[in-house]
Amino acid sequence: MGSFFNVWPFAHSSICRTLKSYISRFYRSLFFMVLPVLMILMSLFLGFPAMAEKLPIIFHKKYDISFWGLEKFHPFDSKKYGKVYRYLTNHVGLQPEQFYTPARVTNADLLIVHTQDYLDSLNSSSTIARIAEVGVLSWVPNSWLQSAVLEPMRLATGGTVLGAQLALENGWAINLAGGYHHAKRESGDGFCFFADIPLAINKLWQQNPDLKVMVVDLDAHQGNGTESIIQDDPRVAIFDVYNSFIYPQDMDAKQYIRFDYPVRSGIADAQYLQLLDDHLARAIDEFQPNLIIYNAGTDIFEHDKLGQMKISAQGIIKRDAFVFGCARARSISILMVLSGGYTMQSAEIIGKSIENLLKNVLKVVGQ
Ligand SMILES: [Zn+2]
Numbered sequence: 325m326g327s328f329f330n331v332w333p334f335a336h337s338s339i340c341r342t343l344k345s346y347i348s349r350f351y352r353s354l355f356f357m358v359l360p361v362l363m364i365l366m367s368l369f370l371g372f373p374a375m376a377e378k379l380p381i382i383f384h385k386k387y388d389i390s391f392w393g394l395e396k397f398h399p400f401d402s403k404k405y406g407k408v409y410r411y412l413t414n415h416v417g418l419q420p421e422q423f424y425t426p427a428r429v430t431n432a433d434l435l436i437v438h439t440q441d442y443l444d445s446l447n448s449s450s451t452i453a454r455i456a457e458v459g460v461l462s463w464v465p466n467s468w469l470q471s472a473v474l475e476p477m478r479l480a481t482g483g484t485v486l487g488a489q490l491a492l493e494n495g496w497a498i499n500l501a502g503g504y505h506h507a508k509r510e511s512g513d514g515f516c517f518f519a520d521i522p523l524a525i526n527k528l529w530q531q532n533p534d535l536k537v538m539v540v541d542l543d544a545h546q547g548n549g550t551e552s553i554i555q556d557d558p559r560v561a562i563f564d565v566y567n568s569f570i571y572p573q574d575m576d577a578k579q580y581i582r583f584d585y586p587v588r589s590g591i592a593d594a595q596y597l598q599l600l601d602d603h604l605a606r607a608i609d610e611f612q613p614n615l616i617i618y619n620a621g622t623d624i625f626e627h628d629k630l631g632q633m634k635i636s637a638q639g640i641i642k643r644d645a646f647v648f649g650c651a652r653a654r655s656i657s658i659l660m661v662l663s664g665g666y667t668m669q670s671a672e673i674i675g676k677s678i679e680n681l682l683k684n685v686l687k688v689v690g691q
Pocket residue numbers: 543544545621623664665
């Protein structure tokens with residue numbers, strides 16, 4: 325096809341070539357100017373965070389615990405953390421660069437909430453085996469357990485510390501691990517090595533000693549480690565709903581629960597959610613915390629043999645949305661940690677629940 329420039333007397337003249345090159349350069353620069361604007365407009369209309377904006381969600385690829393297949397002897401899915409992360413990247417569309425990566429917690433920090441004797445005791449494989457509830461680990465060299473078990477725990481604890489700071493800065497944060505609420509000052513227990521929640525609170529107090537924190541512990545088990553470390557510090561109020569017919573039945577720690585809701589085995593969605601509806605908002609309004617640390621254990625799930633409760637997957641999603649909704653309605657910062665719940669369905673339930681929070685409660689991700 326001919327064009328205006330191919331028509332005599334312009335064809336092949338130098339004026340024609342110069343004009344052609346100007347026009348093609350003009351269109352090229354126009355294209356590169358318009359493209360970013362188009363991308364931003366598209367991301368706004370489609371609801372994706374523009375340019376993969378960072379979200380206060382914390383994950384490390386070493387969160388998962390693997391001891392060369394020995395984890396198969398354990399009733400827990402010790403790889404749920406990576407599965408939740410992959411749900412968020414594969415199904416929700418989050419990009420790897422949108423997550424925060426935690427630093428491992430230092431010994432100096434751990435000594436804020438633990439004794440030196442306890443930390444020294446972790447140099448014995450039998451101590452680690454007892455806390456992890458995997459007897460055969462007693463026979464594994466301690467140096468291996470340090471990297472396979474304690475390294476993920478140190479990172480996850482660092483994740484809760486980082487999450488508490490991010491929650492205060494952003495209004496919310498989620499650590500895709502943490503919630504080791506059975507760890508006490510001088511001992512670990514029930515798969516909990518380091519008291520990440522009391523440590524995160526103490527780290528915040530180094531900057532702001534007056535900060536008030538409410539721990540909302542909705543894992544199926546009583547959060548006796550957190551309670552025994554925090555004790556009756558007036559800057560913290562613990563709201564604990566737990567099955568009082570299962571481990572740990574810690575009567576000494578129970579005295580430190582300010583809002584204490586023991587429930588029975590077999591409790592189902594309607595009664596459980598009603599209990600939260602009746603009491604959580606009232607407790608928050610009474611204590612007026614600056615930060616809520618939400619220990620969102622999923623062992624309340626109906627097929628979790630350890631928790632022995634009968635809450636459906638949908639019930640867990642409603643619970644998480646309710647807790648976040650209570651915090652957001654009052655402009656109180658909230659950090660969620662995953663805590664217990666290691667059935668093979670747990671990771672998917674957590675992934676769906678976080679998806680619901682991001683889309684429908686926090687509204688930081690499009691529908
Ligand atoms: Zn639990």
